Amino acid sequence: MSLIQEIDYGTPPSKSERQVTLTIDGTEISVPEGTSIMRAAMEMGTQIPKLCATDSLASFGSCRLCLVEIEGRAGTPASCTTPVAAGMVVHTQTERLARLRKGVMELYISDHPLDCLTCSANGDCELQDMAGAVGLREVRYGMEGSNHFAKDSDLRLPKDESNPYFTYDPSKCIVCNRCVRACEEVQGTFALTISGRGFESRVSPGMNEPFLQSECVSCGACVQACPTATLNEKSVIEIGTPEHSLVTTCAYCGVGCSFKAEMRGNTLVRMVPWKEGKANEGHSCVKGRFAYGYATHEDRITKPMIRASIEDPWREVSWSEAIDYAASEFKRIQAKYGRDAIGGITSSRCTNEETYLVQKLIRAGFGTNNVDTCARVCHSPTGYGLKMTFGTSAGTQDFASVDESDVIFVIGANPTDGHPVFGARMKKRLRQGARLIVADPRRIDLVRSPHIKADYHLPLRPGSNVAFINALAHVIVTEGLVNEAFVRERCDWAEFEAWARFIADDRHSPESVESITGVPAAEMRGAARLYATGGRAAIYYGLGVTEHSQGSTMVMGMANLAMATGNIGYRGVGVNPLRGQNNVQGSCDMGSFPHEFPGYRHVSDDSTRAVFEALWGRHLSAEPGLRIPNMLDEAVGGRFKGLYIQGEDIAQSDPDVQHVTAGLAAMECVVIQDIFMNETAKYAHVFLPGSSFLEKDGTFTNAERRINRVRKVMPPLAGYADWEVTMMLAEAFGYPMHYKHPGEIMDEIAATTPSFADVSYAKLDEMGSVQWPCNENAPLGTPIMHVGKFVRGKGQFMLTEFVETDERTSRKFPLILTTGRILAHYNVGAQTRRTPNTAWHPEDVLEIHPFDAESRGLTDGDLVAIESRVGMVTLHAKISDRMQPGVVYTTFHHPMSGANVITTDYSDWATNCPEYKVTAVQVRKTNRPSEWQERFVEHHEKSTRILESAVTEAAE
Amino acid sequence: MSSKNETLIRMANQIATFFRPYSREEAVKGIRSHIEAFWSPTMRRDLCILIAKDPDGLDAIVIEAVPCEIENHENA
Numbered sequence A: 001m002s003l004i005q006e007i008d009y010g011t012p013p014s015k016s017e018r019q020v021t022l023t024i025d026g027t028e029i030s031v032p033e034g035t036s037i038m039r040a041a042m043e044m045g046t047q048i049p050k051l052c053a054t055d056s057l058a059s060f061g062s063c064r065l066c067l068v069e070i071e072g073r074a075g076t077p078a079s080c081t082t083p084v085a086a087g088m089v090v091h092t093q094t095e096r097l098a099r100l101r102k103g104v105m106e107l108y109i110s111d112h113p114l115d116c117l118t119c120s121a122n123g124d125c126e127l128q129d130m131a132g133a134v135g136l137r138e139v140r141y142g143m144e145g146s147n148h149f150a151k152d153s154d155l156r157l158p159k160d161e162s163n164p165y166f167t168y169d170p171s172k173c174i175v176c177n178r179c180v181r182a183c184e185e186v187q188g189t190f191a192l193t194i195s196g197r198g199f200e201s202r203v204s205p206g207m208n209e210p211f212l213q214s215e216c217v218s219c220g221a222c223v224q225a226c227p228t229a230t231l232n233e234k235s236v237i238e239i240g241t242p243e244h245s246l247v248t249t250c251a252y253c254g255v256g257c258s259f260k261a262e263m264r265g266n267t268l269v270r271m272v273p274w275k276e277g278k279a280n281e282g283h284s285c286v287k288g289r290f291a292y293g294y295a296t297h298e299d300r301i302t303k304p305m306i307r308a309s310i311e312d313p314w315r316e317v318s319w320s321e322a323i324d325y326a327a328s329e330f331k332r333i334q335a336k337y338g339r340d341a342i343g344g345i346t347s348s349r350c351t352n353e354e355t356y357l358v359q360k361l362i363r364a365g366f367g368t369n370n371v372d373t374c375a376r377v378c379h380s381p382t383g384y385g386l387k388m389t390f391g392t393s394a395g396t397q398d399f400a401s402v403d404e405s406d407v408i409f410v411i412g413a414n415p416t417d418g419h420p421v422f423g424a425r426m427k428k429r430l431r432q433g434a435r436l437i438v439a440d441p442r443r444i445d446l447v448r449s450p451h452i453k454a455d456y457h458l459p460l461r462p463g464s465n466v467a468f469i470n471a472l473a474h475v476i477v478t479e480g481l482v483n484e485a486f487v488r489e490r491c492d493w494a495e496f497e498a499w500a501r502f503i504a505d506d507r508h509s510p511e512s513v514e515s516i517t518g519v520p521a522a523e524m525r526g527a528a529r530l531y532a533t534g535g536r537a538a539i540y541y542g543l544g545v546t547e548h549s550q551g552s553t554m555v556m557g558m559a560n561l562a563m564a565t566g567n568i569g570y571r572g573v574g575v576n577p578l579r580g581q582n583n584v585q586g587s588c589d590m591g592s593f594p595h596e597f598p599g600y601r602h603v604s605d606d607s608t609r610a611v612f613e614a615l616w617g618r619h620l621s622a623e624p625g626l627r628i629p630n631m632l633d634e635a636v637g638g639r640f641k642g643l644y645i646q647g648e649d650i651a652q653s654d655p656d657v658q659h660v661t662a663g664l665a666a667m668e669c670v671v672i673q674d675i676f677m678n679e680t681a682k683y684a685h686v687f688l689p690g691s692s693f694l695e696k697d698g699t700f701t702n703a704e705r706r707i708n709r710v711r712k713v714m715p716p717l718a719g720y721a722d723w724e725v726t727m728m729l730a731e732a733f734g735y736p737m738h739y740k741h742p743g744e745i746m747d748e749i750a751a752t753t754p755s756f757a758d759v760s761y762a763k764l765d766e767m768g769s770v771q772w773p774c775n776e777n778a779p780l781g782t783p784i785m786h787v788g789k790f791v792r793g794k795g796q797f798m799l800t801e802f803v804e805t806d807e808r809t810s811r812k813f814p815l816i817l818t819t820g821r822i823l824a825h826y827n828v829g830a831q832t833r834r835t836p837n838t839a840w841h842p843e844d845v846l847e848i849h850p851f852d853a854e855s856r857g858l859t860d861g862d863l864v865a866i867e868s869r870v871g872m873v874t875l876h877a878k879i880s881d882r883m884q885p886g887v888v889y890t891t892f893h894h895p896m897s898g899a900n901v902i903t904t905d906y907s908d909w910a911t912n913c914p915e916y917k918v919t920a921v922q923v924r925k926t927n928r929p930s931e932w933q934e935r936f937v938e939h940h941e942k943s944t945r946i947l948e949s950a951v952t953e954a955a956e
Numbered sequence B: 001m002s003s004k005n006e007t008l009i010r011m012a013n014q015i016a017t018f019f020r021p022y023s024r025e026e027a028v029k030g031i032r033s034h035i036e037a038f039w040s041p042t043m044r045r046d047l048c049i050l051i052a053k054d055p056d057g058l059d060a061i062v063i064e065a066v067p068c069e070i071e072n073h074e075n076a
Helices: A037-043 A095-109 A126-133 A178-187 A221-225 A234-239 A286-290 A319-337 A352-366 A380-389 A399-404 A420-431 A465-478 A484-490 A493-504 A510-517 A521-533 A551-564 A584-589 A606-616 A628-637 A657-665 A722-733 A742-752 A761-767 A850-855 A931-955 B004-018 B024-038 B041-053 B060-065 B068-075
Strands: A019-024 A027-032 A089-091 A166-168 A192-195 A202-205 A231-233 A244-249 A258-264 A267-273 A342-346 A371-373 A407-411 A435-439 A456-458 A537-541 A575-577 A642-646 A669-674 A686-689 A698-701 A706-710 A769-771 A815-820 A845-848 A863-868 A872-879 A887-891 A919-925
Touching: A019 A037, A027 A037, A095 A126, A166 A234, A178 A192, A178 A221, A178 A420, A221 A231, A231 A234, A234 A267, A244 A706, A267 A286, A286 A420, A319 A342, A319 A642, A319 A669, A319 A686, A319 A722, A342 A352, A352 A371, A352 A584, A352 A606, A352 A642, A352 A698, A352 A722, A352 A742, A371 A584, A380 A551, A380 A575, A399 A420, A399 A537, A407 A420, A407 A521, A435 A521, A456 A521, A465 A493, A465 A510, A465 A521, A465 A551, A484 A493, A484 A551, A493 A551, A510 A521, A521 A537, A537 A551, A551 A575, A584 A698, A606 A742, A628 A657, A628 B004, A642 A722, A669 A722, A698 A742, A706 A761, A742 A761, A761 A769, A845 A850, A845 A863, A850 A872, A872 A931, B004 B024, B004 B041, B004 B060, B024 B041, B024 B060, B041 B060, B041 B068
Parallel strands: A019 A089, A342 A371, A342 A642, A407 A435, A407 A537, A435 A456, A537 A575, A642 A669, A669 A686, A815 A887, A845 A872
Antiparallel strands: A019 A027, A166 A231, A192 A202, A244 A258, A258 A267, A698 A706, A706 A769, A815 A919, A845 A887, A863 A872, A863 A919
């Protein structure tokens, strides 16, 4: 195994289909028109020396190292900025060029410290490489002249170590502008610039601020682009350069970025985004690029533990004792209370193969369909809504599709924080001129950011989504903007007519619903017209759509809109959920819902059941099992007694925490498999140590249905990968499984699931990744769904009546609380809180509009109590005009914040997805934590103390 | 937190509310197939017990849509 070296072609590829033939160094080569000479040369294997060029950035032509000679042309043009031409004859190495390049390098080196041996980039430095490439043997100017590195130089600037993950050493900067351009072109944050003029020019974050204080989002694009040690990972400075690497997939959000895990032995040196990764194409965000330290954090639990009661101290035991205890408890409970008294929860953080095994154990081993997954609380309405309208439970496009969108419609999503790498891609398209509509109660960054301004920001009131989407559809129908040809060809015409009559009713008009949505009617009309007539229009949405009592209705409403305007079935359009967790798409695909087998086939379907019964060797129930909230209801009611939870923290992430913990506390055996002692584990009887994404093989499926390989780069800290632990539990339960490698599990998935029929590890190794459906009809996968025909045949328009949620504001609870995420943290924060990302966001705060703050006598930073009908927590207030009056907002990254102490148990009508986005609250100043928070601290300390004494006992 | 019966009634009524814009026939069919497809047998049995003993608060169309005779028989 060696370090994966990616070829840098110097400039981006040309998309032209016309070929141009030229001669480089006597060899004829054909390349697409618009290709640079530098790239053409590299494609035939000739590397022209370069410093300011890299193929993720547009050519710049500043370093003057890549000069070439072209027959018939005067001078020595830069090969990065000179496009190829037919018949051109190029020489990349002549005596004259060699002399010029040496001269250029002498100038560079005369202002660069000669500390290569102790430099962190030694062996990984393009300046060093180029000095070698041009044959630099002396610097005629010496090193004594004016420079930026000598300790007594007036021009020397201090090293900036403020960012937790990388350093900026201005003394090593060659002012190639790669970092500045990467920040602009790749990430689109425009945080960097060159300050000063002439010899004083230096890279400057913001207005000459330290990196951490600037608007830098720490995506790493600048570090990636830097050819020297000027911007360098602190991990490389500490450990040294890596010696081998493997391509794997990030375990944070649903974008599913591909990274090279660069290693030294079993130590992860750094994660470097992989250019060939189709989801990210060489880009990254602060989480995937840098925040992986949690995987080896001291809080990792590496020994199995058991206890008879949740009041008892934990006792460290052997793997076999823990597994045998869990299995015997599950058997005892089933014998006493019945087969359906136990169940399990699969994890959207684990691999497809692990998820598949857990649902297999529950369905075939336990003999019940009581299996659910955390998608229940995020995108289950997506699954239901898109299946009803289009016929399949997944987004319609690949990420690259947005590059061809003319109108981007973002609803209830905050891509620059929640899905940053896709957000950067979206921003790139917006800077190219695509129009933008944002529907969000809060003014998210995308509404106004450098070189981007939304055509419409529609700050709708939380809970009014369906009224809003119906108003847009009303405009499209009543103003004659329906794409009738598309609807007649692709959709059920009778259903369309019924829908059109329904939606044309005046009660759905923007003017009628203005008082409900809070959005001026003219704005809704304008946005509808832009969506329908602005060219290729794509909807991207998030949990602001799904986590409502009408989440499924809203998904169907958006699908109606796309069908009515013909924005489905080709590039640049579609209805696209931005999935939260790394493998939430996969966990749904793998049969994690209680009513569905892998591939979204209902458990009552006899032929599907027959396939699995034959392979799994057990009778399978034809009845849907319990969903998570139903399991907890049943537990409180005394009928549900045992739960196997793999990689999920329902006591923090699910709504109405006090109900969740009451349900967990009522069970007789809760088995937690996790990498940390999470909140749910405080109610568990068996703890099985989990493995991080770095410690196992498998696959994740991202939001664009892309199946990406996860590769083991280090041994599991606790000895076993999660799939192996599930197998041990299955064996102890009396349902042995015999997989030697996750690849064999994927083979079984392919054998049983038509949309995965052609997926194999061999294919994934060959192609890098593949988007399902991948079968004999689409052996190379399916980037765009519903081309020519919907999966269900004819697209189905659904009637989407607006129904006000039961959660209402009142005099006692006059504000609406809604929730979201921040860039630096991820969901419940179990990982990111254990990394230096806390530098950006040490605690959750309550954002409140200045008007609401003033009327309550609040000032910025005050401790405030937030009280809903079900509970109360306290947070510090942040006064922000991003909010609209009447709406407050918080994140849920810290367990102590207890955001879910105040959320209600209202949920989506079709899927029970909780209504996280609408909670009526009152906010007032306070000087002490809430009772729940005081209890939380007490309970947390108690469980920690118990844990420590148990460890001491074990050690003794 | 709501009691289990309150939760079941609310869930059933929410489903009925979604199907309200449809014809009665379509709504009955939609509600029935939704509950059959997504509710576990125990939840359906509990709903039938509610329908038999304490249907107050349940949307009338839910009572029409849910086939309780067989379920009640099973329960008995």
